[in-house]
Amino acid sequence: MLSSERRSLVRFLAIYLGSTLILFSLGSYMFYNFQKHQIIDTQNAQLELEAQKLTQKLRELHETYKKPLLYPNDPAFDSAIYDVDRGYIFGTFKPTSIEWSRDFYKRGDKLYCLHALKPYYLGASYLLISKDFNPKPLNELLKMLLLFLVAAGVLFTILGLFLGRRFIAPMKESIELMNRFIEDTTHELNTPISTILTNIELLDTLYNCEGQKEMRRIEMASKTLSRLYEDLTFLKLNHNYHRALERLNLSELLEERIEFFQTLIEAKDIKIIKNIDPNITLEMDRNDAIRLLDNLLSNAIKYNHKSGKLEVALRANMLEVKNDGQGIKKEDLALIQNRFRRANSSEGGFGIGLDIIGQVVKRYNFTFTIHSDINQPTKVTLTW
Amino acid sequence: MVKKTFIVLLLSTLTQSKELTPLLQQNCLKCHVKQKIPSELVYRRYLLKFSTKKRMKESLLSYLKNPKKENSIMPQQFFLKFPEKEALDLNDTVLEESIKAYLDYFDVKDRLELEK
Numbered sequence: 001m002l003s004s005e006r007r008s009l010v011r012f013l014a015i016y017l018g019s020t021l022i023l024f025s026l027g028s029y030m031f032y033n034f035q036k037h038q039i040i041d042t043q044n045a046q047l048e049l050e051a052q053k054l055t056q057k058l059r060e061l062h063e064t065y066k067k068p069l070l071y072p073n074d075p076a077f078d079s080a081i082y083d084v085d086r087g088y089i090f091g092t093f094k095p096t097s098i099e100w101s102r103d104f105y106k107r108g109d110k111l112y113c114l115h116a117l118k119p120y121y122l123g124a125s126y127l128l129i130s131k132d133f134n135p136k137p138l139n140e141l142l143k144m145l146l147l148f149l150v151a152a153g154v155l156f157t158i159l160g161l162f163l164g165r166r167f168i169a170p171m172k173e174s175i176e177l178m179n180r181f182i183e184d185t186t187h188e189l190n191t192p193i194s195t196i197l198t199n200i201e202l203l204d205t206l207y208n209c210e211g212q213k214e215m216r217r218i219e220m221a222s223k224t225l226s227r228l229y230e231d232l233t234f235l236k237l238n239h240n241y242h243r244a245l246e247r248l249n250l251s252e253l254l255e256e257r258i259e260f261f262q263t264l265i266e267a268k269d270i271k272i273i274k275n276i277d278p279n280i281t282l283e284m285d286r287n288d289a290i291r292l293l294d295n296l297l298s299n300a301i302k303y304n305h306k307s308g309k310l311e312v313a314l315r316a317n318m319l320e321v322k323n324d325g326q327g328i329k330k331e332d333l334a335l336i337q338n339r340f341r342r343a344n345s346s347e348g349g350f351g352i353g354l355d356i357i358g359q360v361v362k363r364y365n366f367t368f369t370i371h372s373d374i375n376q377p378t379k380v381t382l383t384w
Numbered sequence: 385m386v387k388k389t390f391i392v393l394l395l396s397t398l399t400q401s402k403e404l405t406p407l408l409q410q411n412c413l414k415c416h417v418k419q420k421i422p423s424e425l426v427y428r429r430y431l432l433k434f435s436t437k438k439r440m441k442e443s444l445l446s447y448l449k450n451p452k453k454e455n456s457i458m459p460q461q462f463f464l465k466f467p468e469k470e471a472l473d474l475n476d477t478v479l480e481e482s483i484k485a486y487l488d489y490f491d492v493k494d495r496l497e498l499e500k
Contacts, residue, residue, distance in 0.1 A: 065428055068497035084435035090496040120435040122492050 005168050005175070012164045013157075020156045028145050039137045040111065044104045047113035047129050050077050054129065058121040069122070077131050081117075081124035089124055098128060109133050186232045193229060196222045220263045227294055231352055234291050235359075243285035250280045250289065254314055257293045264301050265310070275313040282384065284364060292360045295353040296321045296380060303378070322379040328372040408485040411474060421466050426458065427490040433457055437487050444483045448472055 054072060058081070061069045072079075073092055080091025088094060098114065099105045105112050115127040200219050254276055258265075265272055282289070300310055300323040308324035361368040364384065372378035404413070416423050430440045447455045451469035456462075472479065 062428060062432065065424060065495070067495045069492070069495045070499040071496050073499040084439070087436065089493060092498065119432045121432065122496070123431045123435045125435050 005172055008168050008171060009161075009164045012167050013160045016160045016163070017153075017156060020160075021153070024149060024152055028149060032141065032145055035141050036138060039141070040104075040106060040133075043111055043131070043134060044113060047077070047104070047111060047131060048115070050074070050079075050131075051113055051115035051127055051129050054079055054127055055115070055117060055121070058117070058124060058127070062121040077129055079127065079129045081122065082126040082128065083123050084120060084125035086126065089122065091128070093130065095128070095130070100126075106133060109135070182232050182235070186229050189225065189229050193222060193225050197226060216263055216267070220267055223260070223263065227298065231291065231295070231356055234287070234356060235352060243288065245283055245285055247281050248284050248286060248289055250282045250284075250319075251276050251278050251314060253286075253289055254293055254312065254319075257290065257297055258312065260294070261297050261301055264298075268301065268304060269307045270301060270304055270310050271307070273309065273311045275311070277315055280314055280316060288360050288363065291356050292382075295357050296382075299353050300325075300378075300380070317384055319382040320379065322377055325378050327374045327376040327378055328370070329374050330372075333370055333372065404489070405485045407478075407482050408489060411472070411478070411482040412486055419466060423486070424490060427486070429457060431492060437491070440487060441480070441483050444486075445480065448479060448483070 057072045061071075071090055071092070078091070078093035080093055080095070081089045082098075083089055086098075086100065095112075099107075099112070100114065103114055105114075109132060110130050111133050113129045115129065117124050117127055196218070200215060200222065203215065255274075258272065258274070296319075297312075300312075300321045303325040304310060304323045305325065309322075310324075311320070311322040313320040313322075357368065360366075361382065367381075367383045369381045370378065371381070413423065415421070430443065434440045434443055443457065447457075448469075449471070451471055453460070453463050453468060474482070
């Protein structure tokens with residue numbers, strides 16, 4: 001699966017699962033609250049029933065009024081009676097504060113029921129009853145909801161993956177079509193390009209050919225085509241071909257690649273300033289390094305002004321390429337690293353250069369930064 | 385015989401509770417016993433209606449200063465059995481203290497105990 005496909009699938013799944021999760025969480029929260037109130041109401045009903053029993057007892061005690069008046073003491077409940085001015089009369093407990101405005105309330109892990117009395121048996125105007133809240137039904141409800149959310153999560157992830165794959169199928173087909181086209185084209189291009197380049201060299205070596213200027217142009221165009229072929233082959237085979245890591249002399253390779261582009265540099269009358277430290281080495285596959293350097297240099301030449309300046313600096317842990325171009329808009333900087341994306345259409349190309357650079361940089365864990373702005377020089381820095 | 389039994393019962397009920405103060409004995413119970421007025425029943429009725437000592441005291445004071453049927457909270461039948469009370473010749477301080485002694489004597493809080 002290509003990274004763009006994976007990205008699209010991840011985005012789709014994130015939106016799909018995210019919205020589903022929000023919806024389900026909201027529904028579960030509402031259901032939990034509803035059930036929680038039901039559970040509390042059931043337990044409150046027990047308090048209410050106990051309040052009625054106690055009221056009856058208080059009435060009996062009031063009517064007999066024989067000393068001692070034995071206040072009922074059920075171990076499952078705490079109770080207390082208060083006069084009309086909310087003064088404490090008697091009880092099995094004495095809470096520090098009471099919510100006088102509420103008939104039922106929960107504080108901590110206790111449920112309270114405030115039952116109003118009229119007439120005032122034993123002078124009691126309020127009967128407060130309390131019992132420990134039984135959390136078991138609530139815990140079971142929570143467990144059930146969590147189980148439901150997990151099951152729904154699994155189900156919707158599977159469904160999302162299925163839908164996601166169907167969702168990106170047209171995109172996948174387009175990319176495959178494009179890749180197949182590139183593969184076929186590059187295959188057909190390889191032989192004629194090689195023939196042209198070999199014959200130019202032969203003409204140069206064996207015959208003192210007139211029309212050197214025209215020959216250089218043919219060489220330049222052929223090299224561009226050759227490089228394009230190499231880039232396209234790299235992209236096509238990037239995931240499959242075997243890399244041979246070796247300790248590369250990057251200084252020498254960079255000089256070699258600049259030499260490769262010499263014809264292009266001369267054609268645009270670009271002044272090249274080289275600050276290449278000797279014998280800088282790096283553990284890399286040679287083809288990866290060539291693709292990286294070629295694309296950096298090619299872009300720097302391609303998007304340079306005629307008679308512009310190209311600065312190439314190589315240090316122990318850094319490569320810097322700077323050119324005098326039209327610059328890149330700040331908002332385009334993040335986008336141009338995607339395949340087939342180009343910030344500037346003034347020059348030809350498929351816009352795959354920075355994508356190749358990005359892939360090599362990612363593979364070797366390099367750091368890649370572009371500093372530019374419109375009508376400002378563009379500086380590309382690679383550190384390792 | 386019935387009269388004697390009633391007095392004995394009344395006194396025995398009274399002596400079960402708090403100490404009988406001379407003030408209470410002199411200003412209240414002396415006549416209540418004589419006229420067989422059930423003091424505890426009166427207390428319970430006031431307690432049932434007013435709930436607190438303060439409210440009971442206010443009501444009793446108001447009634448004792450002007451002891452008419454319409455100022456009493458006792459039912460009409462009560463006055464068929466017991467004579468309408470005459471106004472007491474007591475100043476406010478003594479009257480208030482007597483009411484306090486009466487309410488303390490029957491106080492519900494002193495009678496309540498937790499069931500074992």
